[in-house]
Amino acid sequence: xxxxxxxxxxxxxxxxxxxxxxxxxxxxxxxxxxxxxxxxxxxxxxxxxxxxxxxxxxxxxxxxxxxxxxxxxxxxxxxxxxxxxxxxxxxxxxxxxxxxxxxxxxxxxxxxxxxxxxxxxxxxxxxxxxxxxxxxxxxxxxxxxxxxxxxxxxxxxxxxxxxxxxxxxxxxxxxxxxxxxxxxxxxxxxxxxxxxxxxxxxxxxxxxxxxxxxxxxxxxxxxxxxxxxxxxxxxxxxxxxxxxxx
Amino acid sequence: xxxxxxxxxxxxxxxxxxxxxxxxxxxxxxxxxxxxxxxxxxxxxxxxxxxxxxxxxxxxxxxxxxxxxxxxxxxxxxxxxxxxxxxxxxxxxxxxxxxxxxxxxxxxxxxxxxxxxxxxxxxxxxxxxxxxxxxxxxxxxxxxxxxxxxxxxxxxxxxxxxxxxxxxxxxxxxxxxxxxxxxxxxxxxxxxxxxxxxxxxxxxxxxxxxxxxxxxxxxxxxxxxxxxxxxxxxxxxxxxxxxxxxx
Numbered sequence: 001x002x003x004x005x006x007x008x009x010x011x012x013x014x015x016x017x018x019x020x021x022x023x024x025x026x027x028x029x030x031x032x033x034x035x036x037x038x039x040x041x042x043x044x045x046x047x048x049x050x051x052x053x054x055x056x057x058x059x060x061x062x063x064x065x066x067x068x069x070x071x072x073x074x075x076x077x078x079x080x081x082x083x084x085x086x087x088x089x090x091x092x093x094x095x096x097x098x099x100x101x102x103x104x105x106x107x108x109x110x111x112x113x114x115x116x117x118x119x120x121x122x123x124x125x126x127x128x129x130x131x132x133x134x135x136x137x138x139x140x141x142x143x144x145x146x147x148x149x150x151x152x153x154x155x156x157x158x159x160x161x162x163x164x165x166x167x168x169x170x171x172x173x174x175x176x177x178x179x180x181x182x183x184x185x186x187x188x189x190x191x192x193x194x195x196x197x198x199x200x201x202x203x204x205x206x207x208x209x210x211x212x213x214x215x216x217x218x219x220x221x222x223x224x225x226x227x228x229x230x231x232x233x234x235x236x237x238x239x240x241x242x243x244x245x246x
Numbered sequence: 247x248x249x250x251x252x253x254x255x256x257x258x259x260x261x262x263x264x265x266x267x268x269x270x271x272x273x274x275x276x277x278x279x280x281x282x283x284x285x286x287x288x289x290x291x292x293x294x295x296x297x298x299x300x301x302x303x304x305x306x307x308x309x310x311x312x313x314x315x316x317x318x319x320x321x322x323x324x325x326x327x328x329x330x331x332x333x334x335x336x337x338x339x340x341x342x343x344x345x346x347x348x349x350x351x352x353x354x355x356x357x358x359x360x361x362x363x364x365x366x367x368x369x370x371x372x373x374x375x376x377x378x379x380x381x382x383x384x385x386x387x388x389x390x391x392x393x394x395x396x397x398x399x400x401x402x403x404x405x406x407x408x409x410x411x412x413x414x415x416x417x418x419x420x421x422x423x424x425x426x427x428x429x430x431x432x433x434x435x436x437x438x439x440x441x442x443x444x445x446x447x448x449x450x451x452x453x454x455x456x457x458x459x460x461x462x463x464x465x466x467x468x469x470x471x472x473x474x475x476x477x478x479x480x481x482x483x484x485x486x487x488x489x490x491x492x493x
Contacts, residue, residue: 201344203296
């Protein structure tokens with residue numbers, strides 16, 4: 001039996017492009033599941049594909065002391081969705097570095113549910129969006145800290161850059177905490193390119209388009225700093241930015 | 247080389263420059279001194295083309311070309327360099343990448359060949375060394391985490407790499423300790439003291455002028471040049487203050 005088709009009344013599908021999702025829903029109705037065993041490490045880099053619609057739904061169980069690092073670039077021309085449900089057992093460590101890069105009328109979103117189940121887990125989510133045209137980029141990130149998950153340390157950092165008045169960034173960090181000795185931080189900002197940075201770059205000789213591209217590259221590329229091999233995702237991000245900046 | 251005629255400029259509709267006229271021929275260094283709010287930085291920004299700095303009257307030519315008709319990047323390609331009073335931080339972009347892209351864009355605009363990665367790194371390392379800057383800093387994001395003095399040194403390293411024809415240096419001496427002041431002063435002389443180059447040195451104090459001796463000193467007050475003279479004028483200002491000297 002497949003899961004029922006989602007509706008926008010469900011918070012986690014609120015900003016989704018359901019029309020784009022419908023024809024491909026069968027493939028994605030059941031999330032992939034994977035388990036990272038005690039003390040093991042896992043790294044995954046997800047690149048955008050050629051598809052207009054690219055959906056990823058993954059459940060990850062991190063057992064005691066396991067580590068996972070996920071790098072994802074969402075840059076579908078129509079609808080891109082990366083959905084992660086992560087549970088952290090005692091001492092587990094989860095890091096997500098994600099970018100939504102979109103133009104036209106595309107919708108790209110990162111939706112996470114990070115569940116700290118065991119004590120002393122750590123999670124870091126860093127999301128950067130660059131949006132032009134009438135594109136939408138969203139981050140819906142829920143962090144749950146279970147009753148016994150003392151000493152949890154969770155952070156969400158979300159920033160979006162809007163290059164056009166028609167572009168939309170949605171950003172919703174959410175915390176549900178049932179333990180009393182935890183550290184959960186989140187920060188979000190939506191802005192435009194800094195006028196002084198642009199002038200500085202132009203006064204050194206960069207034409208306006210190159211200056212914008214360089215500043216946006218700086219905004220996004222820091223995400224891949226801790227990846228073992230960032231060449232492919234870095235190049236894909238540059239390519240996506242070139243399309244977005246035009 | 248740089249000729250400014252009766253330049254009036256406003257910022258947010260407020261008049262700041264009220265008729266500045268100035269001629270810096272090739273081979274000369276001119277200092278502009280003046281109290282806070284006299285329009286020194288505005289003059290620098292107008293010359294470099296900062297958006298929001300509107301010229302309402304008068305003009306400026308650079309090597310015979312209408313400077314104010316050019317976009318900021320075109321001014322850079324023409325050989326104008328602005329050393330910022332507050333160099334701007336650009337996270338996520340390394341110094342090396344920033345300066346290399348800027349230089350190569352300039353070179354393309356002038357119809358010159360671009361520098362390869364290896365050529366550029368060699369040049370950047372040489373210039374960093376000459377300015378006493380650790381070459382490792384070139385790998386760091388532009389000005390991020392640099393101290394005030396390191397930022398000013400980094401500006402001079404950029405100037406050394408770009409070899410402009412004309413530099414407008416806006417309070418490059420502020421925030422420098424004595425050692426840094428010496429090396430920055432020596433850098434300005436080494437990079438810019440040449441019969442075919444010119445410098446407009448904007449400063450509050452005499453102390454940088456001990457290392458970079460100006461050919462002329464101008465006093466800016468309320469958006470106008472109220473006095474001009476030789477290097478001795480800077481010493482007089484230092485002794486007597488702007489109120490006396492500019493009266």
